[in-house]
Amino acid sequence: MRFRRGDFPEGFVFGTATSAYQIEGSRLGGAGPCHWDTFAATPGNVVRAEDGARACEHVHHWPEDLDLVRDGNFDAYRFSVNWARVLPEGRGTVNAEGMDYYDRLVDGMLARGLQPWLTLYHWDMPSDLAMRGGWANPDVAGWFSDYARLVMGRLGDRITATATINEPWCVAWLSHFLGIHAPGLRDIRAAAHAMHHVLLAHGTALQALRADGHRDLGIVLNMEVCAPASEAPEDRAAAATQDAIFNRWFLEAITQGSYPAEALAGLEPHLPRGWQQDMAQIAQPLDWLGVNYYTRRFHAAAPGQPWPATREVPGPGPKTGSGWEIYPEGLEQFLLRAGAAVGKLPIHVTETGMAWPDQVVQGQVNDAERIAFMDSHLAAAGRALKAGVNLQGFFCWSLLDNYEWAEGYDKRFGLVHVDFDTLSRRPKASYVALADALTRSS
Ligand code: GBH
Numbered sequence: 517m518r519f520r521r522g523d524f525p526e527g528f529v530f531g532t533a534t535s536a537y538q539i540e541g542s543r544l545g546g547a548g549p550c551h552w553d554t555f556a557a558t559p560g561n562v563v564r565a566e567d568g569a570r571a572c573e574h575v576h577h578w579p580e581d582l583d584l585v586r587d588g589n590f591d592a593y594r595f596s597v598n599w600a601r602v603l604p605e606g607r608g609t610v611n612a613e614g615m616d617y618y619d620r621l622v623d624g625m626l627a628r629g630l631q632p633w634l635t636l637y638h639w640d641m642p643s644d645l646a647m648r649g650g651w652a653n654p655d656v657a658g659w660f661s662d663y664a665r666l667v668m669g670r671l672g673d674r675i676t677a678t679a680t681i682n683e684p685w686c687v688a689w690l691s692h693f694l695g696i697h698a699p700g701l702r703d704i705r706a707a708a709h710a711m712h713h714v715l716l717a718h719g720t721a722l723q724a725l726r727a728d729g730h731r732d733l734g735i736v737l738n739m740e741v742c743a744p745a746s747e748a749p750e751d752r753a754a755a756a757t758q759d760a761i762f763n764r765w766f767l768e769a770i771t772q773g774s775y776p777a778e779a780l781a782g783l784e785p786h787l788p789r790g791w792q793q794d795m796a797q798i799a800q801p802l803d804w805l806g807v808n809y810y811t812r813r814f815h816a817a818a819p820g821q822p823w824p825a826t827r828e829v830p831g832p833g834p835k836t837g838s839g840w841e842i843y844p845e846g847l848e849q850f851l852l853r854a855g856a857a858v859g860k861l862p863i864h865v866t867e868t869g870m871a872w873p874d875q876v877v878q879g880q881v882n883d884a885e886r887i888a889f890m891d892s893h894l895a896a897a898g899r900a901l902k903a904g905v906n907l908q909g910f911f912c913w914s915l916l917d918n919y920e921w922a923e924g925y926d927k928r929f930g931l932v933h934v935d936f937d938t939l940s941r942r943p944k945a946s947y948v949a950l951a952d953a954l955t956r957s958s
Contacts, residue, residue, distance in 0.1 A: 517887050517949045519894040521589075521956065524901070529631065529909035530954055531592030532585055532931060533867050535638035535682065538918040539574040539581075540598060542567070542640070546613045548604025551646035552639065552921075555698030566924030572916050572934050575617060580941065582624050584932055585915060588947055589954035592631035592676065594866060594911050595621070596638035597667050606642030607659055615670055622674050631676035633866075633911075635736065636664050636721070638682040639697070639921075646699055651687060651710035651717075654788060660717040661724045672730045679806055679866070680718040683738040684766050687714045696922055704823075708786035712794070715769050719798040726800075736806035736866045737766050739854070741846040745816035745829040754815040754826035757782075761824065763850075771857045773799035782823035805858050806866030808913070809847045809893075811840035836889075837871035838920075838927050844892040851900035851907055864909035868893045871920065871927035874944060881933045881944035890946060912950065916941065 521530065537552055556567035574581055585593045599606065601614035625632045637660065641650050645659055660680075668678065681687060691697040693707035701707070722733050740762055744755035760778035768774055773795040775783075818827040831841035847868065854863050870889045874881045890912060901907045917930035925936055931947040934940075 517891045517953055519891050519953050521954050523894075523898060524910075527908075529591050529864070531590050531594055531631070531633060531909060531911040532588065532915040533594035533633075533911040533913050534574070534915050534918065535596040535635065536598035536601065537568045537571075537638065537640045538914075538920070539572040539916055540568070540601070541570045541573045541575050542598065542600075543569040544573065544575045545601060545617055546604070546611045547598055547601035548606070548611070549643040550598070550600040550640040551643060551650065551698040554643060554646075555700050558700070561698075561700055562922050563924035563926050566919070568919045571919045573939055574916075577939065577941070578621055579624060581915065582621075582628050582630065584941065584943065584947075585630055586628040588931070588943075588951045589956065590630065592633050592909065592911070593625055593915075594633040594635065596635035596682065598640045599637065599663055600640055600642040602667060603642060603663055606645035607662060610666070618667070618671060622671050626674060632671075632674060633677050633679075634667075634671065634675045635679045635682050636660075636667060637680065637687070639687065641698070650699060651713050652692065652706040654709075654713060654716075656713050657717040657720040661721040664721040665724055665728060668725055668728065668730050672725075672728075675732075677732040677734060677804060677864075678725070678730065679734050679736045680721050681714060682736045683808060684711075684714040684718070684735070685738055685762055689761060704782075705786045708783045709788055711765060711783060712787055712791050715766065715798045716794050718770070719794075719800045722800040722802070723797070732803050734802050734804035734806055735770060736808055737763075738808040738810070738867075739763050739850040740810065741812035741843060741849065743812055743814045743831070745814045748817075750817035750819070751815070754817045754824075757824045758813075758815045758826055763853075767854070767857050769795070769798050770802065771799065802858070802861060804862040804864060804908075805854055806864050807850055807854050808867035809850055809865065810868065810870075811836075812843040812846045813841070836885075837873050838923065840870070842870070842889060842892075844896040847893050848896040848900050851897065851905045852903060855900070855905035860906055862906055862908040864907070864911065865893075865897055866909075866911050867913035869913035869929050871923075871929050874917075874928045874933055876933060876935075876942065879942075881942065883944045883946045886931075886944070886946040887949045890950065
């Protein structure tokens with residue numbers, strides 16, 4: 517690859533990322549059930565109804581997996597804690613085995629010279645809380661905050677940076693309006709409540725953690741370019757509405773304490789009563805912002821449909837194995853946009869990557885497409901840096917092939933190939949290329 521570590525400033529953090537449900541094995545180690553276990557079991561929700569019960573069995577393979585992060589010359593490892601592994605019922609009784617596991621995992625990172633980057637919620641809502649309405653229930657702010665304090669009370673002294681929530685758009689809109697992720701609702705009222713409560717939970721937890729003395733607290737937003745399908749005013753309006761729901765809702769709430777009018781137009785009638793009083797709580801000062809970036813999508817007006825009355829139109833560019841358009845310029849755009857929103861705060865690319873139908877041929881996986889993808893996205897990040905954005909880190913998604921949510925095990929995002937029968941790990945060409953590019957001089 518063209519990229520070298522030395523192209524970026526001294527101290528810039530290069531990492532790789534995973535999440536608990538996608539790799540650990542959700543039925544191992546005394547974890548309670550989460551809403552993905554039940555969602556996946558319902559036919560039609562997930563390819564072949566696959567779930568994360570076993571996944572990569574990372575709870576058993578973690579020493580080998582952390583060795584891979586270290587040997588890839590990464591500085592940092594972004595991981596998440598499964599809420600239901602720590603608190604099988606979501607609150608109350610602690611699963612000591614689960615807590616001990618994360619304790620060893622963090623020590624394992626430190627022993628290998630890796631910075632631990634923790635995400636508190638990457639989509640594993642405990643089933644008991646999901647049955648009480650999950651993100652649609654206003655009590656979730658308190659449940660999440662209590663859980664966050666528990667985890668940070670045990671791990672916080674060794675964590676480099678902590679994110680409250682991974683991708684609130686997915687937690688709220690994708691899961692409660694589009695119905696593609698657990699709990700699989702298609703309900704504007706539940707969606708509006710989740711859109712608000714996920715942010716309230718973030719703000720409430722952030723405030724509580726800071727009061728406990730924790731620092732380096734942030735959130736991870738996924739940003740997607742919402743482009744108009746044509747220059748027609750109605751298509752431009754459709755793209756603006758999607759941009760408001762996808763990107764601006766979250767970015768403006770956490771930085772300005774307000775929601776964009778284009779999204780309120782459809783959501784306000786469904787928001788919980790008194791939502792305005794929560795906005796100051798939501799806009800807690802942050803220590804950093806994470807941006808996950810994957811693609812650009814085109815939107816057209818869909819007259820006669822209920823709000824937001826838009827439909828997706830395929831983009832012109834080359835596509836990944838998930839059919840997502842490859843558009844590195846979008847990463848540069850969002851870093852500039854995030855920089856304008858958060859000013860001097862550090863920004864990190866907390867995920868980017870691509871799915872590809874990688875195959876082992878003569879013992880090797882030659883994923884040249886992924887090498888090119890990483891190269892072009894690192895270059896885009898470099899341009900944002902040169903333009904003055906306070907970008908300080910870049911994390912590749914993902915370390916391992918893993919459970920790709922509604923796509924089951926079909927879509928491979930790893931730098932390291934996983935054989936899901938034998939669970940053997942095999943570094944792909946992209947891993948080797950990155951390890952070489954990230955070699956430290958001296
Ligand atoms: C990230 O989400 C997640 O953090 C990570 O867990 C996941 O494995 C990774 O990306 C790869 O997917 O409306 O069904 O067409 C990325 C955000 C949101 C991007 C949904 C694609 C379109 C899905 N994704 N979006 S759909």
